Amino acid sequence: MSENSPTPPVVSDGAPQPVTVSDESPSTDARRIGPAFRTSHPLASGPVVQPAPTVDGFVETFLGELNYGQGTLLSQSTLNDQYLALARTVRRYLMADWLETGARRRHAQQKTVGYLSAEYLLGRQLGNNLLATNLQDVAEEAMRRCGIDIATLRAQEVEPGLGNGGLGRLAACFVDSLATMDVPTIGYGIRYEYGIFRQTFEDDRQVELPDSWLSLGSPWEFPHPERQVLVGFGGSTETSTAADGTQHTRWVPDWTVLGMPYHYMVPGFRNGVVNTLRLWSARATHAFDLQIFNAGDYTQAVRAQTFAENISKVLYPEDSTPQGKELRLQQQYFFVACSLHDFIDNTLPADFDLHRLPERIVFQLNDTHPVIAIPELMRILVDRKGFAWDEAWEVTQRCFAYTCHTLLPEALEVWSVELLGRLLPRHLEIIYRINEEFLEQVREAFPGDEMRVRRMSVIAEHPERSVRMAYLATVAGAKVNGVAELHSQLLRDKVLPDFSQLWPEKFTNVTNGVTPRRFVRLANRRLSELLTDTIGEGWVTDLDRLRELEPYADDASFREEFRRVKRENKERLYRLLAVRDGLRLPQEAMLDVMVKRLHEYKRQTLKLLHIVSLYDDLVSGRVAPEEMTPRTVVFGAKAAPGYHLAKEIIFLVNSVAGVVNADPRVQGLLSVAFPANYNVTLAEKLIPAADLSEQISLAGKEASGTGNMKFALNGALTIGTDDGANVEIRRLVGDENFFLFGMTEPEVERRRAAGYTPAEVYETTPALRRTIDLVASGHFTGGDRQAVAPVVDNLLHEDAFMALADFSSYLEAQSRVDAAYADPEAWTRSAILNVARSGFFSSDRSMRDYLERIWHS
Template identity: 45%
Template sequence: MTSMPTVKHKPHISSISDRAANEAQLREAIQAKLHYVLGKNRDRASHHDWYCATALAVRDHVIDIWMKTDERIAKQEKKRVYYLSIEFLIGRLLFDTLTNLRLVDAARGALRGLGVELDDLRRCEPDAALGNGGLGRLAACFMDSMSALSIPAFGYGIRYENGLFEQRIVDGWQQELPEDWLARGNPWEFPRANAEYSIGFGGSVEYVGGDDATARAIWYPAETVLALPYDTPIAGWRGRHVNALRLWSARAAHPVQLAAFNQGDYVGAVAARARAEAISRVLYPNDSTPEGQELRLRQEYFFTSASLQDLTQRHVAAFGSLETLPDQAAVQLNDTHPAIAVAELMRILVDEHDFSWEKAWTITKGTLNYTNHTLLPEALETWTVELLGRLLPRHLQIIYLINWLHLQETGKRGLTDPTLLASVSLIQESGEKRVRMAHLAFLGSASVNGVSALHTDLLRKTVFHDLAETTPTRLVNKTNGITFRRWLYEANQPLTQLLVERLGERFLDDPRCLEEIRGIADEPGFVEHYRRARLTNKARLATVMQQATGVRVDPHALFDVHIKRIHEYKRQLLNALETIALYQEIRSHPDRDAVPRVKIFAGKAAASYDRAKLIIKLINDIAHVVNNDPLVKDRLKVVFVPNYSASLAEVIVPAADLSEQISTAGMEASGTGNMKLALNGAITIGTLDGANIEISEYVGIDNVMIFGMTAPEVAEKVRAHFPGQQAIDASPRLKAALASLESGMFSADDPARYHPIVRALEDYDRYMVAADFDAYWDTQRAVDHLWQTPADWWRMSILNTAGTAWFSSDRTIREYARDIWHVPTT
């Protein structure tokens, strides 16, 4: 896929503040793009044509800033940050870029003068779904903040031709369809054909050696894939700085085997091409099969190797030697997906640049840093020794040598207990031998960070407890953050306008000004405008949901929002069971007043995660029964909004009254959805998990609705293999809800459909759904009571907005820059 060409005769958009001049110049630029690049006349142009023309005109303005940024960095020889992430959930870029350049009004006026509405073009842009959820959206927020703070940086990832699948709901079941965001081109990206790199797989290794301190070898790969870079400029706030997001696309070194083709083997002639290009075809292939696991590892090594080759080549060109790499480059590994970077950088240094092993290890540890995002054992990535050795034989040798030296050093320090050594080894010896990628990233990094205070504390006590005793790697906390520019200024324009009126535009530059609205949280005029802003957003969401699902909801009802990747530890099941219990309560007391409530769910389940997909079906089955029960009317509605995305989140988040953050305590590393929702005034109902703890500290514990067990209490019950039957027997409401599942009340076509869910809860309540049910029910009824006292509700809502300034990703990135990367910020 090629990007849109750039026209040479571009009307330049000046940086002067006069809106009329900006409008006129932008209008001229858009018309030129439409005519000379797209070859369209105004009267024949579609909305998509106008979108492309506008994006290309705005991109020209970004390019001017980008070139100046690169010149400044090169002249000052500034240290660069390289952020490696297998996900970048960047979403739509047009409105985001216009916001950061402060050109929204100018663009709206320019387009209106051409008979086009900006909001129509905004919806026309495809959603770049290059991520699964929080991990990818965090990477996108960090890219925005690094540009906003003028930190020289590259983001590195994969240019998936098909991002996270399009989710269709058919008869209540999730179905996955290819998501083809590149089908009509991408006007934001630049292909860099002169910067491709060769990525090897398989083959053999010849040991060269030299002295014992070198351990140099030559790797002869059996297969070579080309990595082609595509750059997307990321403009910072007020257009002061632009960084590049470089995404790699996989191409076969030899697209067609002509001999096979000429012999009539047309499929076999392009088989190598299909195998190579599969690497960047789809985000997160199903890894429940050996073939899927191999493709996942190929993806991880592909983008990691290309990125390290790129940054080391850039460093050598600028400074002559990789000896100074730690002084001029800070590489951040976003989770374990790029953890193979430890072995790959060692290979580059030792095998290709003739560094001694000891010197290479010093450079590697001084350059790499690692962010851990999970405590769940099943999510701590490991690869079998067989697969790693077959696909990356040289890297397996390097990993074994790193491990041998590590264990030797551990023993020299008097730490010889076999259990301890087994715990800190890079190789998991029990059962099938596997390489622990989190251990590799920990050993090879100067700094390792968790993403919330609780998460980091648990890392110290559990996952990395023993490793921390055997290596000088620092373990620090860097609580996640979100970019307010996307999640408030763009997503919630009614609230942003109100805040600008009260606080002035200074709040757009310094979110700490939000603290000032604490003093007016009881002022009737401000409260009324705040409430109206929410109602406007709820009416918009109600329209979107009706269009997507056919369900009509009342915007005046309480919007109870649960938007996350579907996973058992995130406990959509707990919410669903409480919904059933609430439904049964309403039916049992049809004449009793009930708070009108709309339960809103959205999220995708991994294609191979059968239990998560069954939970989606359950939510939709509950919705079908509840929404069609005339006895319930508008007192309860249930909506599962399909195909959750960053753009859909921008509609849901500003409309939420209640934010469901109900993960099993100790299992959510941080969360960022909780921050987005609190910023927009949603009241959190949640456990003391992840960043919920810090949110409760900053907005005030009295302004959140906390329930359930703590992380230590959960850990104790997990160790005891807690049978949920105990909690079920003690809770008549939960027992009745589960009985309705067993009876087939919500699955008349298949009465036994939800028996596996019931049996699992009765046997081992792994995620404490049954254990926390009554506490959750009681807290939800406290929410009802609060909703019935509007003055208290809106005061709490406003105080949530007022208290979330600390959760800006700008603050998070400043901490990374100061404590881990050692680079200055503006």
């Protein structure tokens, strides 16, 4: 169709509807579609030209999507029709930049970051894409003209829960920053049909429901069945000898699946750059057997389809069973095999010399989940491309870098040799050879030290013969990094000390960061406007500019504006929780927030003991009501379905909340809320409203944390241990603006070595004893002592993460919190300085560090 060709009418109702025409386009006929994107020729392969957006043009495109995309009239459309049409309208404004970015990348043949992550917690896309394209005001006015409240359509979107927590949120922040910085990047992951479960509570206990995020359509994805990749599993290997004496190995899988890519656009912030996130969905190679179906065995006829699609069915299947473990390994190999083959076979030019592969790609391994990519690349180069082993290994070592996200030994993945050999026999052979040659290096570097050789072996012998994936990543990776200064030090000194002694140059640190676009500019519009009015717009892509805010901490009028922002954010949150969860929270209380994955090391139990102690002090009369700083505590957390103790902690928190909130003696002074199904969408409302951020993990256990950064950037003060990125937050914001408590990591180790006995702490700490006794009595569970026994017994007899040891120090720090909050001017000054001094925690800075220290090294 040429530019002069008539365009079909857009029908908003049974008859054409008048739309106000702006001065920018006085001749616009709102009943006609003006093409959103034009090329010089319908088959043009060059850049796509996009006209400047106008309200009238947006209305036309929206109505066109509603009519011709959804097949409905405006007057008959549902909310979901309207949301999908709006999303596709915004998508069209992004697509020109996406196509242009892709064409530019292909032409330039630049080095690309292949970010391999099993998790991406992207959050809702509509608001983020409106922000990236600077279309918020245009879209809002366009929807108003159509009689639609855009906030209602925003709420219609279901966020893709393709992650479990911080790892997935971090991956989403990183790909956002890479696009904003115009770094060629492809994010690779899994398109789980069901993401992290939807959490509800029944009788105060967590119940997991399927997260059917695709049920109403996903307008942000582009399926590409023509780019499917064949992935094998099981079978055996065959080795043959060529005439020149060289041996060649071929893997003959027992069964195969297809990986179908779905592309998502990752826009940079108003810079015309749109990168790609490529998520893989499993499909059967032969999905349907007509002969079996015609014979009447309908279930068997689709068995292959069901079996294959299980691989991408659910995020992190519960792995306490052998079947669950096998499915997890299938997921991990499936997505990295698809990703490597996609880049090598579909992205690189057909004549590309793979000896130069490190010049074109660096694969960043986001934790141990994608590490099986290392033997897969070796298999491609040696078995398929005919490389000699040594030249393939040289290429592979330059193509991978590994980020470790944990200090917990149980979180460093191991796979049994039996399972790996049965599922991926060729990969196990490759791992064995990698390990043999590596151990020879160790023997050469440390002659006679066979104990060191055993410690460093990629193959563990006990408790069962297994492959240590973190060791494999360290052996093969060009760089290994931790995610905060303390974590990186402990990674070198305690987790991988033998490796850091052998290869000190491999180890580096990149402290995590968060994207200021989503977690300040989008989530906290009121604060963003205040920042922009005060220091200008540039902070959104240069967060170091927040330092310009420091002098305003001493400006009384600015402090009042800052308090107004916090107050309005609280009101917004309370309205949401009233509708969403039926929670009614006091308006004037300090908002004390602890949101993160439910795990013992994060010590939600310590926060709970503090709440019970406050409650007991009030109802016993030890503390008079006028002496109490009113406080609302909000938890947000999901427990892994198989993590029994974590689920018992959730039950106890909800039980305590029920009693505390119903007791008239503490009304207006103490309340507890645990809204179900904490996710990115709720975080965007909760974090801007918080006064106090709880970062209370046992020192030496939290790798970094990113919630701590988000709270500080949004004006909450932190109470925390010297753990993870808390160390850097405290150093930057100042001791006087941070509430430090608890043992340091060396103190933890000394106390553990001396023989930590939690029962002794209980016996010798009266406030702690009163608190635990009140819980153990069944006071919060209708007299049922057995209901609280799992948590109480664990605290008294195990307390692996020393909540009791830090209890007194924590209460003392909370007393300092109360005193500080009683002085609104001083508290506000500290909150402003937290914002001003936290610019370091931008994911843009993290990406610059990766580029400098890892990807371009």
